Amino acid sequence: QVQLVESGGGVVQPGRSLRLSCAASGFTFSSHGMHWVRQAPGEGLEWVAVIWNDGSHTSYSDSVRGRFTISRDNAKNTLYLQMNSLRGEDTAVYYCVREYSSIWFAFDYWGQGTLVTVSS
Amino acid sequence: AIQLTQSPSSLSASVGDRVTITCRASQAISGALAWYQQTPGRVPKLLIYDASTLASGVPSRFSGSGSGTDFTLTIRSLQPEDFASYYCQHFNSYPYTFGQGTKVEIK
Numbered sequence: 484q485v486q487l488v489e490s491g492g493g494v495v496q497p498g499r500s501l502r503l504s505c506a507a508s509g510f511t512f513s514s515h516g517m518h519w520v521r522q523a524p525g526e527g528l529e530w531v532a533v534i535w536n537d538g539s540h541t542s543y544s545d546s547v548r549g550r551f552t553i554s555r556d557n558a559k560n561t562l563y564l565q566m567n568s569l570r571g572e573d574t575a576v577y578y579c580v581r582e583y584s585s586i587w588f589a590f591d592y593w594g595q596g597t598l599v600t601v602s603s
Numbered sequence: 604a605i606q607l608t609q610s611p612s613s614l615s616a617s618v619g620d621r622v623t624i625t626c627r628a629s630q631a632i633s634g635a636l637a638w639y640q641q642t643p644g645r646v647p648k649l650l651i652y653d654a655s656t657l658a659s660g661v662p663s664r665f666s667g668s669g670s671g672t673d674f675t676l677t678i679r680s681l682q683p684e685d686f687a688s689y690y691c692q693h694f695n696s697y698p699y700t701f702g703q704g705t706k707v708e709i710k
Contacts, residue, residue, distance in 0.1 A: 518699070527704040528639075528647065528690050533697065542697040545604070578646065587635040588694040589652035596646065 485509040485592045487579045492597030495569055505562040505579030505594055513537070513557040516582035518590065519564050521575035531577070532564065546572075569601045605629050607691055609702035615710040622678040624705045626691035631671045635694040638667055638676045642687040650689075651676065681707070 491503040503519070519531040532543045532553040541553050552565040562579055576596040583591035606629040616622050626636065634654035639647040649658045651667035654674055664679040678685055686709050691702040 527688075528641075528692075528701040530692070530699045530701060533699070544698045583649075583652070585656065586653045587633075587637075588699075589637040589649055589658070590639070590647075590692070591649050591652075591658070593646045593648075 485581065487581065487592055487594035489577065489579050489594045489597035492577065492599045494600045494602060496603050497570055497601055499569055500565070500567045501569060501599060503564040503566065503577055503579075503597060503599070505564075507560045507562065507579075507581075510581070512555075512560040516584075516588075517553075517555060517562045518580045518582060519553060519562075520578045520580050520590070520593075521573075522578070522596075523572075523575040526575075529575070533582070534562070566599070569599075571601050573599060574601050575599060604698050605632060605693055605695060605700060607693055607700055607702035609689075609691060609705050611705060612703065613706040613708060615708050616681050617710045618681055618683060620681045622681055622685075622707060624676045624689055624691075624707075626669075626674040626676070626702050628672045628674075628693055628695075632693045632695035634670050636667075636669070636674050637692050637694065638665075639690045639692065640685075640687045641690065642684075647690065678707075 486508045488506045518533045534553045550568045554563045578596045579594040580590045581592040583589045608627045636654045638651040641647040655667045689705045
């Protein structure tokens with residue numbers, strides 16, 4: 484069965500860096516675009532970033548562009564999110580999400596999430 | 604960026620009620636819309652994609668409709684497990700924004 488397992492979250496001071504990982508299994512990882520979505524405590528969902536199945540293209544939300552970098556290692560079935568210059572407003576649960584392709588797209592599988600807390 | 608506005612932001616309903624949530628896009632997105640359900644402490648779950656296609660395993664009391672800028676999620680007969688937050692999301696172009704959410708509470 485499809486599994487997405489995030490790791491790397493924790494408490495970090497403002498201005499510091501953190502790298503999240505997402506280990507994928509149960510499907511052909513290299514065939515799917517992958518995304519990061521976050522959810523601040525008590526708030527709604529916010530799309531963060533995407534990387535195409537072959538890693539050839541990435542895109543970011545305005546709130547993280549220039550600070551976060553999404554990448555993947557298809558040989559290791561792993562997705563990453565490098566987060567630099569962290570701010571308090573980056574505090575959230577970060578979800579690794581699989582993209583499903585139909586006529587359009589959808590997010591069909593979500594990891595359990597990893598909590599990132601940015602605080603001094 | 605395309606904005607999605609959901610209404611209402613919250614609603615109170617009873618078991619058995621018919622519930623309708625709307626999602627309006629700031630520009631036309633064809634049928635590139637999905638709906639998700641999130642219960643407290645849980646991961647979001649895909650309900651509807653391509654505006655009107657029911658995701659695998661989702662009960663048939665859920666349905667989606669719309670195209671262009673106006674979309675609707677309908678729950679035909681609300682069940683106890685349906686009390687949750689619901690989000691729409693577009694896939695027309697990056698960024699793939701979400702609506703702000705609609706919380707369905709027990710009356």
